[in-house]
Amino acid sequence: MDFKQKMFLNTIGTVVLLFAQWLISVLIVRMGGYADAGIFSLAMSVSNIFAFLANYGIRNYQVADNKKMFSQQQYLYARAITSGISFLFAAVYLSVGSYTEEEKIAIFLYLVYSNVNVVSDTLLGTLQVYGKLEFSGYSNVLRGFCCFLGFIFTYIISQNLILSLAIMAAFSLLVTILYDGPRYLRYEKLWEKFEWKKEKQILKICFSLMLSNVLPIIVTSIPRVLINQKYGQTQLGYFSSIFTPTVLITTLVPTIVLSVIPRMAELWQKGDKRSFGKICGMIYAGTLFFGIAAMIISAFFGKTIFALLFGQEILSYYPLFYVAIVATILNAFISCGNAVLLVMENRKSIVGAALVGVIAILLSADFMIDAYAIYGAAYALVISYSVEILWQLKGIVFRHK
Secondary structure, eight states, X not given: OOHHHHHHHHHHHHHHHHHHHHHHHHHHHHHHOHHHHHHHHHHHHHHHHHHHHHHTTHHXXXXXXXTOOSOHHHHHHHHHHHHHHHHHHHHHHHHHSOOOHHHHHHHXXXXXXXXXXXHHHHHHHHHHXXXXXXXXXXXXXXXXXHHHHHHHHHHHHHOOHHHHHHHHHHHHHHHIIIIIHHHHTTTSOSOOOOOHHHHHHHHHHHHHHHHHHHHHHHHHHHHHHHHHHHHOHHHHHHHHHHHGGGHHHHHHHHXXXXXXXXXXXXXXHHTOHHHHHHHHHHHHHHHHHHHHHHHHHIIIIIHHHHHHHHOGGGGGGTHHHXXXXXXXXXXXXXXXXXXXXXXXXXXXXXXXXXXXXXXHHHHHHHHHHHHHTHHHHHHHHHHHHHHHHHHHHHHHHHHHO
């Protein structure tokens, strides 16, 4: 199996896992209403902040580590440490946050699900290092089907969102134990001597990558939290439902980029800037293509699809979908820029861009939402992402020179 086939299978797996989560969001609206959809969206948005703290950007560095600075077990230990920290921070936040009891439990359970996936991601990263990228695809397909079926059947029977989230997390854990673990053990031991010095090095090196992952999630979460506070769960349900189809782009693009990071790192180390630049141009062009295709499909078929998925009542908010596509494409461009800057070893620009994005959303979100309601939340995202991209491009151009 050549690299293109492996990358294709990995992409398919990510799409299936994404589609399963997207379909859950759609079916919740049909089976439970926009209030449950709003809680589900809130749980995803808030827990993702702490999940990306657990993620810590380690997978990207793990697969780009051509010099073999750290063992695969050390990467696994580092993920265990960051997962523990994410639970601790989440517990503190939820204890002081102004959420209902149901919202707090939903956020925590979705974080459990996400952290299981983070540990699995480390195992799959090791398999990618050994040239077995296709295993990531197979794992994600299996995880997507199992978690979707577990959640939906539980929700149909019980109409209980909390129980359904717990079952989804349990199924994800089973996939990690029964599928990912045995394949990892074909190539590596599960344990080796713990060296705190090495773990500190990994955490120090990847700290900027963690910030570059967590800060954009804060950008995404702030408008949703404000909508929930100002307009309630139902309006948040409308907003999240409109944005739900666009998740395909923000998941697909980083997956493709992750697949080519090792090749980009190799070209950059060789000093082959021309070939490196061509790959960079291809991933940006591909992202733009996704956006144009989404706009065309939306113009011709969007309203019909939304009416079938969410019902006629959501069509009054349909113009928001065009703004959502623009915001999502800009977000995908940020993923491309982070990968390029990582390979260039310009982590300061990664963090700088993410910080600028957070500042922009803090300055614009409250005002825009007050002025334009849920449309204002989307406008604020466009502003924040645009500023962040400009900062990234500055870092890329100067580093390339």
